[in-house]
Amino acid sequence: xxxxxxxxxxxxxxxxxxxxxxxxxxxxxxxxxxxxxxxxxxxxxxxxx
Amino acid sequence: xxxxxxxxxxxxxxxxxxxxxxxxxxxxxxxxxxxxxxxxxxxxxxxxxxxxxxxxxxxxxxxxxxxxxxxxxxxxxxxxxxxxxxxxxxxxxxxxxxxxxxxxxxxxxxxxxxxxxxxxxxxxxxxxxxxxxxxxxxxxxxxxxxxxxxxxxxxxxxxxxxxxxxxxxxxxxxxxxxxxxxxxxxxxxxxxxxxxxxxxxxxxxxxxxxxxxxxxxxxxxxxxxxxxxxxxxxxxxxxxxxxxxxxxxxxxxxxxxxxxxxxxxxxxxxxxxxxxxxxxxxxxxxxxxxxxxxxxxxxxxxxxxxxxxxxxxxxxxxxxxxxxxxxxxxxxxxxxxxxxxxxxxxxxxxxxxxxxxxxxxxxxxxxxxxxx
Amino acid sequence: xxxxxxxxxxxxxxxxxxxxxxxxxxxxxxxxxxxxxxxxxxxxxxxxxxxxxxxxxxxxxxxxxxxxxxxxxxxxxxxxxxxxxxxxxxxxxxxxxxxxxxxxxxxxxxxxxxxxxxxxxxxxxxxxxxxxxxxxxxxxxxxxxxxxxxxxxxxxxxxxxxxxxxxxxxxxxxxxxxxxxxxxxxxxxxxxxxxxxxxxxxxxxxxxxxxxxxxxxxxxxxxxxxxxxxxxxxxxxxxxxxxxxxxxxxxxxxxxxxxxxxxxxxxxxxxxxxxxxxxxxxxxxxxxxxxxxxxxxxxxxxxxxxxxxxxxxxxxxxxxxxxxxxxxxxxxxxxxxxxxxxxxxxxxxxxxxxxxxxxxxxxxxxxxxxxxxxxxxxxxxxxxxxxxxxxxxxxxxxxxx
Numbered sequence: 001x002x003x004x005x006x007x008x009x010x011x012x013x014x015x016x017x018x019x020x021x022x023x024x025x026x027x028x029x030x031x032x033x034x035x036x037x038x039x040x041x042x043x044x045x046x047x048x049x
Numbered sequence: 050x051x052x053x054x055x056x057x058x059x060x061x062x063x064x065x066x067x068x069x070x071x072x073x074x075x076x077x078x079x080x081x082x083x084x085x086x087x088x089x090x091x092x093x094x095x096x097x098x099x100x101x102x103x104x105x106x107x108x109x110x111x112x113x114x115x116x117x118x119x120x121x122x123x124x125x126x127x128x129x130x131x132x133x134x135x136x137x138x139x140x141x142x143x144x145x146x147x148x149x150x151x152x153x154x155x156x157x158x159x160x161x162x163x164x165x166x167x168x169x170x171x172x173x174x175x176x177x178x179x180x181x182x183x184x185x186x187x188x189x190x191x192x193x194x195x196x197x198x199x200x201x202x203x204x205x206x207x208x209x210x211x212x213x214x215x216x217x218x219x220x221x222x223x224x225x226x227x228x229x230x231x232x233x234x235x236x237x238x239x240x241x242x243x244x245x246x247x248x249x250x251x252x253x254x255x256x257x258x259x260x261x262x263x264x265x266x267x268x269x270x271x272x273x274x275x276x277x278x279x280x281x282x283x284x285x286x287x288x289x290x291x292x293x294x295x296x297x298x299x300x301x302x303x304x305x306x307x308x309x310x311x312x313x314x315x316x317x318x319x320x321x322x323x324x325x326x327x328x329x330x331x332x333x334x335x336x337x338x339x340x341x342x343x344x345x346x347x348x349x350x351x352x353x354x355x356x357x358x359x360x361x362x363x364x365x366x367x368x369x370x371x372x373x374x375x376x377x378x379x380x381x382x383x384x385x386x387x388x389x390x391x392x393x394x395x396x397x398x399x400x401x402x403x404x405x406x407x408x409x410x411x412x413x414x415x416x417x418x419x420x421x
Numbered sequence: 422x423x424x425x426x427x428x429x430x431x432x433x434x435x436x437x438x439x440x441x442x443x444x445x446x447x448x449x450x451x452x453x454x455x456x457x458x459x460x461x462x463x464x465x466x467x468x469x470x471x472x473x474x475x476x477x478x479x480x481x482x483x484x485x486x487x488x489x490x491x492x493x494x495x496x497x498x499x500x501x502x503x504x505x506x507x508x509x510x511x512x513x514x515x516x517x518x519x520x521x522x523x524x525x526x527x528x529x530x531x532x533x534x535x536x537x538x539x540x541x542x543x544x545x546x547x548x549x550x551x552x553x554x555x556x557x558x559x560x561x562x563x564x565x566x567x568x569x570x571x572x573x574x575x576x577x578x579x580x581x582x583x584x585x586x587x588x589x590x591x592x593x594x595x596x597x598x599x600x601x602x603x604x605x606x607x608x609x610x611x612x613x614x615x616x617x618x619x620x621x622x623x624x625x626x627x628x629x630x631x632x633x634x635x636x637x638x639x640x641x642x643x644x645x646x647x648x649x650x651x652x653x654x655x656x657x658x659x660x661x662x663x664x665x666x667x668x669x670x671x672x673x674x675x676x677x678x679x680x681x682x683x684x685x686x687x688x689x690x691x692x693x694x695x696x697x698x699x700x701x702x703x704x705x706x707x708x709x710x711x712x713x714x715x716x717x718x719x720x721x722x723x724x725x726x727x728x729x730x731x732x733x734x735x736x737x738x739x740x741x742x743x744x745x746x747x748x749x750x751x752x753x754x755x756x757x758x759x760x761x762x763x764x765x766x767x768x769x770x771x772x773x774x775x776x777x778x779x780x781x782x783x784x785x786x787x788x789x790x791x792x793x794x795x796x797x798x799x800x801x802x803x804x805x806x807x808x809x810x811x812x813x814x815x816x817x818x819x820x821x822x
Contacts, residue, residue, distance in 0.1 A: 029644060
């Protein structure tokens, strides 16, 4: 019974660590993926004036 | 946080208080996070009063009138109706996140309510419509099922359910926030949706199908998990749709609650209606196929009256009609009219391959990422 | 319960600890997210259009030089005309006090307000010249700074300063309200923008406060980690500076302003041979060809840009900045209804007078008073006009004996 528990514990540690690392990689504040994209249509062009 | 509040309340309150605590938590979510909560509260009141009037006061024999009135807010939004005297869009006034799912639940309750059945109490009705984990995109629950869960809410909060809920929550997070995001970031976004070349179109088709599954299934698992931890059993919405062998099997695995809802509240009544029509009595296959096609057409229209949604729904309808005809023919002739005596494992593999491609095509059209 | 702890909470706690360690590890973050050191920039600049790819210059904002004071010239598209007469060239060349230009099209009042608020501790006595373009106060521009342009000038560092600074509530509230209004146009806002959005939501009522404050605190913590790591990687850690200001040194240089103005006016008009608007031939033939335009007027009560200007003035006054203003003209031959904008210009002038700020008002709506050669196109100053601005700056800040 104890071995089963330890196996499941280790399994869960691996799964949770993988999930946590993946989440950090995808959503870390350090990641600049797609950051600050604006859908603003205002374009300032010198010549427009 | 919600689970913690409920666990604390469980230790100090009686079972009968569960629904009030739940209503408080649901209300809190609506007020704090939900944009324009007043819209939702008004819809709850509107549908509750209307259900009471239609079912208990006027006692309409034909439920269609009640249904039309109950679905009026959603229909106004879907049809994007404009009023000349109002310069803005009516949609901006009555449209809000989760309207469609709330409408499904409202209609389900009205259809299920027996003529002499007592009207649901307003707290339970509010909880049924506004249960936080399922508020925005389902799964679509039935009132009777929800009520049983709610009546045993505190009892359902136990370590066993917590573990089941936790595992589902973790699975949901992995699906939605890791796999769906990775598919979107490293696969889908690499291909231009406007491209008319073969490779980008194929990648958009399969990529979107995989993305939709992980995103939607992830959300559903999270809803199921959080619901379970809060003491409410939320129905399972996805079970390996990539293993479906035919269209009906697909809808038993993909967005199950929508499939069940359409079957129960649209397909079956429609089929019975056709059965009662004298002219159609000799043609059972035609009745079945017509009901199937119209059901899926409605599913397409429900997403909005846009060509891609309608075409996608029609395609699913067409697949179901073809499969239904094939099944009837097989039964009639006592043999598989398409695969003959082929090895059942090979038949299964080919069926899965065909179904994946057909559903990916229909979902691709639904996505609006293709040229039509 | 023991099973729950051992099989679920313990692995969860271990994974959270690993995230904590990872988040603070500079090498791992550099490896994972490719944070690179910026290309080395020259220590000194005369003009930059914005801070994109020039983050190191953020530290220099509103600071004096090693040897003398620096006047900051803030404005929009007119600053991109890199001519001899433009103050960041003319004054910097001739005087020990330097002028640094910052801005390009779209750097309007709220963008400037936000940059200044982020560096509020440097504002006291800071010599700042702001060029107010009438173009900001009409048509679409009257809706205020665009979200797109805002980010070119207001990095997460600047916004983090605002979040952490002890600024007056009225100023931060205005910032929060304005930035939360931008959020609709950002598809994936950065942490600082999210914090402003949450702060706006948090201010609604006590329920919102209870809900959003922990999220804000957590996001602030994450933002600080991010900036600390970025600063370490980019060698851009804010240096402690003892005082930001130096005395303005008075030079004794003889400048013949009249002759400079006459020569530059002649030169400008010499380039205006194919039109009688007094503007550059190439601009006229390429973009104008005799086609006139109209200004689209907004009442000051509905003019967001005007509201932003009022807050900007308030911020400068509260912090005792040594500010002055230039109001630019528009080409009277191009814009046929300039008189409609005059009430707005007058309101601007009144506001400046109320706060006691000096202003060089070049606005003209009377054809009889309009000087050809002031503008090289329909709204940008010629060297002739820039020399007037130079003289105004020299006199206002007493650069010459």
